Amino acid sequence: MVGKSERHTQIAAHIVMIFLCLCAVLPFILLLAASLTEESAAINYGFNFIPRVFSLDAYAYLVNQAPMILRAYGITILVTVVGTLVSLIITSMLGYGITKNIPGKRALNFYVIFTMLFNGGLVPTYLIYTKYFHIANTLWALIIPGLLLNAFNVMLVRNYFSSSIPDALIESAMLDGAGEFAVFRQIVIPLSKPIIATIGLMTALGYWNDWTNGLYYLDDTSLYSIQNVLNAIDKNITVLSSMASSNISVNKAELPMVTARMAIAVIGIVPILCAYPFFQRYFVKGITMGAVKG
Numbered sequence: 185m186v187g188k189s190e191r192h193t194q195i196a197a198h199i200v201m202i203f204l205c206l207c208a209v210l211p212f213i214l215l216l217a218a219s220l221t222e223e224s225a226a227i228n229y230g231f232n233f234i235p236r237v238f239s240l241d242a243y244a245y246l247v248n249q250a251p252m253i254l255r256a257y258g259i260t261i262l263v264t265v266v267g268t269l270v271s272l273i274i275t276s277m278l279g280y281g282i283t284k285n286i287p288g289k290r291a292l293n294f295y296v297i298f299t300m301l302f303n304g305g306l307v308p309t310y311l312i313y314t315k316y317f318h319i320a321n322t323l324w325a326l327i328i329p330g331l332l333l334n335a336f337n338v339m340l341v342r343n344y345f346s347s348s349i350p351d352a353l354i355e356s357a358m359l360d361g362a363g364e365f366a367v368f369r370q371i372v373i374p375l376s377k378p379i380i381a382t383i384g385l386m387t388a389l390g391y392w393n394d395w396t397n398g399l400y401y402l403d404d405t406s407l408y409s410i411q412n413v414l415n416a417i418d419k420n421i422t423v424l425s426s427m428a429s430s431n432i433s434v435n436k437a438e439l440p441m442v443t444a445r446m447a448i449a450v451i452g453i454v455p456i457l458c459a460y461p462f463f464q465r466y467f468v469k470g471i472t473m474g475a476v477k478g
Contacts, residue, residue, distance in 0.1 A: 279341030
């Protein structure tokens with residue numbers, strides 16, 4: 185039997201969790217409703233969870249930019265998939281390596297942790313990537329800066345390997361003749377799905393939401409990711425708005441300025457919202473176990 189005090193505690197916990205869930209979900213509902221609101225209604229009455237005057241004008245405006253948006257989506261998907269896979273390979277191999285008793289282990293651990301605290305700064309980073317890596321105006325400009333390297337993710341992976349992979353299992357595999365790569369590929373990785381999914385999700389989010397690399401390294405707009413394209417569309421809306429205010433051949437009443445920005449946000453975030461549920465069951469376990477000091 186559940187005691188009265190325990191039942192009250194459960195009720196209070198449910199109320200708190202419902203409140204927190206609403207705080208997380210309601211902004212997205214409001215964002216979607218705002219993007220479906222007629223421009224003048226949004227300006228005069230503000231945003232509501234149910235559109236006061238339903239309109240698809242904001243999305244119709246973006247449809248005119250469809251070729252650019254679709255190309256940017258393709259580039260972003262390619263960059264996110266390739267960057268996430270390669271980053272996971274580098275991160276997991278380095279994390280596994282520094283769990284082993286190898287020469288220079290302490291120095292390697294120090295090097296990884298040092299990069300969590302200090303970096304060379306924006307200007308040296310830009311010069312190295314453009315003058316030595318030659319990534320300017322190439323797709324590598326959207327991939328390489330995210331690969332080299334997230335030390336926090338390496339520490340999460342290292343701690344997970346140390347605390348969750350039994351040493352006896354690895355020793356048994358080696359006694360049967362398995363090498364380090366075989367152990368890593370056939371034992372460590374299959375047993376590390378929670379942390380791999382967690383790191384993969386965080387890395388993919390970083391690639392999907394990144395727009396600074398495109399800003400720094402790309403002049404060719406045909407290589408823009410979806411975030412750079414949406415940012416460019418937002419700037420175009422601002423320019424058209426200023427032209428309309430100056431009565432320069434633009435009808436401000438027909439220009440969905442506010443609602444188009446909401447539609448831009450919806451287009452940028454919906455794919456991630458669709459992908460997140462597939463990783464959610466791994467996320468809490470992975471981040472918790474990875475945070476335990478090994």
